Amino acid sequence: MQQTTKTLMMCIFIAALVSSMACSKKQIAPNYAENTGTALELEETDLGAGEFTAIDPSDPILNAIFKNILFNYDQFSLTPQARATLDSIAEWMKSNPRKVLMIEGHCDDRGTNEYNLALGDRRANSAKTYLVQLGVDSARIYTISYGEERPIVNGSSESIWTKNRRGEFKLK
Amino acid sequence: MHSQSMNRKSPALTHTRYAAVLLAACLIAIFLITPAAAKVYIDINAPSATRVPIIVPPFQNTGSQPDAQKLSKRMASIISTDLEFSGLFRIIDHKLLNKTYLRGVTRNQIKWDSLSVTGAEAIVTGAFSVSNNRVNIELRLFDAVQGRFIMGKKYSGTLKEHRLICHRFASEIFRELTGAPGMFETGIVFVMRTGGNKELYYCDYDGSNQRRLTTYNSLTLSPSFSPDASMLAFTSYRAGNPDLYLMHLAQGRTEKISSKKGINISPDWSPDGKKIALTLSLKDGNSEIYTLDINSRKLERITKHWATDVSPKWSPDGKHMAFVSSRSGNPQIYIFTIANRAVRRITFGKGNYNTSPAWSPRGDRIIYAGMTGGKFNINSISPSGSNYQQLTARQGNNEDPSWSPDGRYITFSSNRTGRSEIYIMRADGTGQKRITFGNNEKYDPTWSPIPGK
Numbered sequence: 220m221q222q223t224t225k226t227l228m229m230c231i232f233i234a235a236l237v238s239s240m241a242c243s244k245k246q247i248a249p250n251y252a253e254n255t256g257t258a259l260e261l262e263e264t265d266l267g268a269g270e271f272t273a274i275d276p277s278d279p280i281l282n283a284i285f286k287n288i289l290f291n292y293d294q295f296s297l298t299p300q301a302r303a304t305l306d307s308i309a310e311w312m313k314s315n316p317r318k319v320l321m322i323e324g325h326c327d328d329r330g331t332n333e334y335n336l337a338l339g340d341r342r343a344n345s346a347k348t349y350l351v352q353l354g355v356d357s358a359r360i361y362t363i364s365y366g367e368e369r370p371i372v373n374g375s376s377e378s379i380w381t382k383n384r385r386g387e388f389k390l391k
Numbered sequence: 392m393h394s395q396s397m398n399r400k401s402p403a404l405t406h407t408r409y410a411a412v413l414l415a416a417c418l419i420a421i422f423l424i425t426p427a428a429a430k431v432y433i434d435i436n437a438p439s440a441t442r443v444p445i446i447v448p449p450f451q452n453t454g455s456q457p458d459a460q461k462l463s464k465r466m467a468s469i470i471s472t473d474l475e476f477s478g479l480f481r482i483i484d485h486k487l488l489n490k491t492y493l494r495g496v497t498r499n500q501i502k503w504d505s506l507s508v509t510g511a512e513a514i515v516t517g518a519f520s521v522s523n524n525r526v527n528i529e530l531r532l533f534d535a536v537q538g539r540f541i542m543g544k545k546y547s548g549t550l551k552e553h554r555l556i557c558h559r560f561a562s563e564i565f566r567e568l569t570g571a572p573g574m575f576e577t578g579i580v581f582v583m584r585t586g587g588n589k590e591l592y593y594c595d596y597d598g599s600n601q602r603r604l605t606t607y608n609s610l611t612l613s614p615s616f617s618p619d620a621s622m623l624a625f626t627s628y629r630a631g632n633p634d635l636y637l638m639h640l641a642q643g644r645t646e647k648i649s650s651k652k653g654i655n656i657s658p659d660w661s662p663d664g665k666k667i668a669l670t671l672s673l674k675d676g677n678s679e680i681y682t683l684d685i686n687s688r689k690l691e692r693i694t695k696h697w698a699t700d701v702s703p704k705w706s707p708d709g710k711h712m713a714f715v716s717s718r719s720g721n722p723q724i725y726i727f728t729i730a731n732r733a734v735r736r737i738t739f740g741k742g743n744y745n746t747s748p749a750w751s752p753r754g755d756r757i758i759y760a761g762m763t764g765g766k767f768n769i770n771s772i773s774p775s776g777s778n779y780q781q782l783t784a785r786q787g788n789n790e791d792p793s794w795s796p797d798g799r800y801i802t803f804s805s806n807r808t809g810r811s812e813i814y815i816m817r818a819d820g821t822g823q824k825r826i827t828f829g830n831n832e833k834y835d836p837t838w839s840p841i842p843g844k
Contacts, residue, residue: 293721293744295676324676331746331760331790332835333613333657334715334722336626336633337670337678337701340654344676362676363632364654368589368610 271321271361271389284311285388287371288346289381293330295341297349301386305346308388309353321361321389322346327380328367339364346386433479433569442481443568446511446535447471449485450528451496454520460550462519462526466557470515470530472597473561473575476824477799478817479568483511496531503538511535515564526553530560532567542567554599574797574841580604580614580623581804581813581827581836589834591625591638596795596802596815596838598826604638605645613835615658615667620840624648624658624667635669635683649683657702661709668693668703668712680714680727693727694734703727704757706750706774713737713748713757713774724748724759726774737776747791750774752798756818758782760790760803769803769820782820789814791835802826802836 274285285308288301297305312320324343326335343362351357370383433443447470449463467485474480487509495501496518506514514535519528531543544563546556555576562573577596582589589610594601605611609629616623623638633656635649649655653672660667665685672678680693680703694700698718705712712727716734721743725736737757738745744762751757754774761770767788771780783789787807794801795815802815808825811832816823827833 293717330744330762331702331715331722333670333702334699334717334746336612336654336656337672337699340672340676340678341699342676344672348675362653364676365610368612 271319271391273389284308285390287382287385287387290342290384290386292327292380292384293338295324295338295345297345301346302349305349306353309350309355312350312355312359316359319359319361319391320350320355321363321391323369323387323389324362324364325369325371325383325385325387326367327383328370328375329380330367332366332368336364336366339366342384342386442479443513444481444483444509444511445471445474445513445515446483446485446506446509447474447515448488450517450519450530451494452520453518454522454527456521458521460521462521462550462553466517466519466528466553467515469554469557469597470561470564473558473573474564476597476815476817476822477565477573478822479565483509496529498533498538498540501533501538503535506535513541513568515560521550524550526550526556528553528556532564554595558595558597572797572841574795574799577796577841578839579793579802579813579815579826579836580616580839582612582614582834584832584834591623592833594813594826596800596826598813598828601827613657614837615660616837616839617660618662618664618840620842624660626654626656626658635667637685648685648688654678659704661705662707663709668705670701670703680712693729702747704748704750707752707754711750711774713750715746715748722746724757724772735776737772737774739776741770741779745770749792749794751794751818752796758792758794758801760792769801771818780820782816783823786823793837794818795838796841800838802838804834804836806832 274281276282286304288304289298312318322343324339324341326339343364347360347362350360372379372382447467449467452458452463471482475482488505496516501514512535514533515530517528517530519526525547527547529543529545532541533539534541542563544560548556558575561575565573575596578593579596580591580593583592588608589612590606591604591611591614592601593604607627607629609627611625611627614623614625621640623640625636626633627636632650633654634647635655635658636645637648638645649669651671651673653676655669655671657670658667666682667685668680668682670678671681677697678699678701679695680700682691682693693712696716696718698716700714700716703712703714710729714725714727715722716725719736723736723745724738725734727734742761742763745759747760749758756771757774758769758771760767767790768784769782769789769792771782772778787805789803789805792801792803799818800815801818802813804811805814811834812825813827813833813836814823814825
């Protein structure tokens with residue numbers, strides 16, 4: 220309380236001093252705006268994104284089905300191999316109706332972060348659209364883009380970039 | 392108003408705020424009355440302005456405490472480094488003169504005859520003392536040819552604030568001699584990789600006073616300052632999805648402002664501070680540009696195209712937006728005119744991957760990152776698409792350009808040392824200077840507005 224009073228006094232003093240000199244110099248402090256329409260910050264987690272787990276590497280059947288699908292440079296169209304993988308995934312999803320799928324869209328690290336976030340989003344959605352066409356309920360498919368932020372392999376060579384331009388699958 | 396701002400703690404820009412109030416209170420003496428209409432000594436718009444030779448000898452310690460922190464040399468060096476980087480000054484080596492000739496601080500003390508042999512046309516003198524962890528300093532600028540006092544200031548601040556004091560006086564010198572505001576008190580916010588995450592950091596424009604703004608242990612990207620420097624907009628995955636957040640810098644408080652399905656990325660504040668342009672992918676991952684009204688939270692769609700549209704940047708008059716689109720088959724820079732919703736492409740023939748546009752504060756140039764021969768460089772072009780200039784060359788990848796608020800300088804990231812770091816340069820590409828160091832990669836710098844402007 221005493222601290223507050225002290226601070227307040229000091230502020231009044233400074234304010235008076237500042238205003239008395241107002242004509243002689245510019246305002247130096249950043250002019251912090253009054254808050255408008257702001258809410259208290261809440262910790263919030265999107266459960267849709269949070270609970271998905273990577274395909275168990277010790278499960279040979281699931282690993283054979285949920286292989287990463289690969290994309291050409293700066294492209295989001297599905298290659299014939301990607302379609303073949305998605306065909307198997309669609310079958311599995313239809314015979315495991317309680318499972319929910321997360322498709323992550325990724326890019327290689329060439330190019331610009333923001334553009335790659337958009338590209339990764341498109342890649343994930345290409346795969347989702349194809350699965351929906353094959354009869355998987357769209358409510359069972361989530362997508363997220365990580366752009367170039369989550370490479371499988373670090374480095375700069377065509378073979379590394381090829382691996383990183385991918386759609387990756389998680390289940391819950 | 393002042394009591395509020397004083398009572399709250401902020402992780403960001405606290406020193407600036409604190410020092411600003413403090414300096415406002417303590418900046419007491421102006422030694423002579425500054426002429427009402429200051430003479431402009433340097434024409435900053437002249438195509439080949441000659442650099443004013445200026446000398447900044449180490450400042451005199453007039454106090455009883457020894458100069459344990461070597462403030463004498465350091466403070467003089469901060470001012471010379473600022474002036475040198477501006478490109479309008481040539482720093483004369485003070486070692487050309489015997490120390491005893493440089494002891495003078497006031498007009499009567501300076502040995503004008505001996506100074507003239509150095510060729511200096513201006514001199515900055517300083518006298519300081521340190522007590523109770525505070526520094527008190529008088530700084531003066533003289534015309535060395537006429538032996539005439541131009542202006543002087545007295546500052547008092549904590550020892551930590553000595554850099555701010557020097558930057559402020561360098562800005563005063565710049566303003567006095569050019570008639571344009573100096574920007575040496577500005578800062579840069581950038582993204583740093585920490586482990587598998589990315590967090591936001593702040594540093595002064597020269598790289599000093601680095602500190603962390605976020606500890607989200609997540610991917611945090613694309614910071615953008617509000618025009619009054621009070622807020623930052625950015626994208627973070629802290630809640631799982633790439634959502635858009637606002638950080639109130641004075642209060643150190645963050646709120647989520649856009650969390651649509653898909654991406655909520657690449658924010659850019661409108662010049663009037665009322666809207667944020669951003670990229671959303673509301674339908675099937677097709678990213679389009681929108682504006683978000685900060686008060687009403689109303690969204691307005693800007694682009695409508697099957698191709699990827701991303702990274703909007705307002706023109707300074709708020710009438711246009713530069714953005715990136717892949718509608719030609721690969722990413723190129725386009726301009727959207729708000730009044731008639733017309734879209735035109737401005738990058739042709741120079742590489743097939745042009746991104747990250749930034750519109751100059753004067754409106755006459757757009758800088759961007761363009762890939763040619765597998766490498767990114769910073770390029771500059773007029774909004775009509777003419778007068779192309781390449782600003783960086785043969786030094787790794789150079790990306791993420793952002794203008795200083797006065798449009799005289801550019802900050803960008805470069806991996807020319809093998810690791811991505813933050814650099815600054817003049818708008819013509821000269822004076823390239825690395826400002827960050829350490830083991831972690833740094834990206835996507837954004838230059839702050841001039842505080843209080």
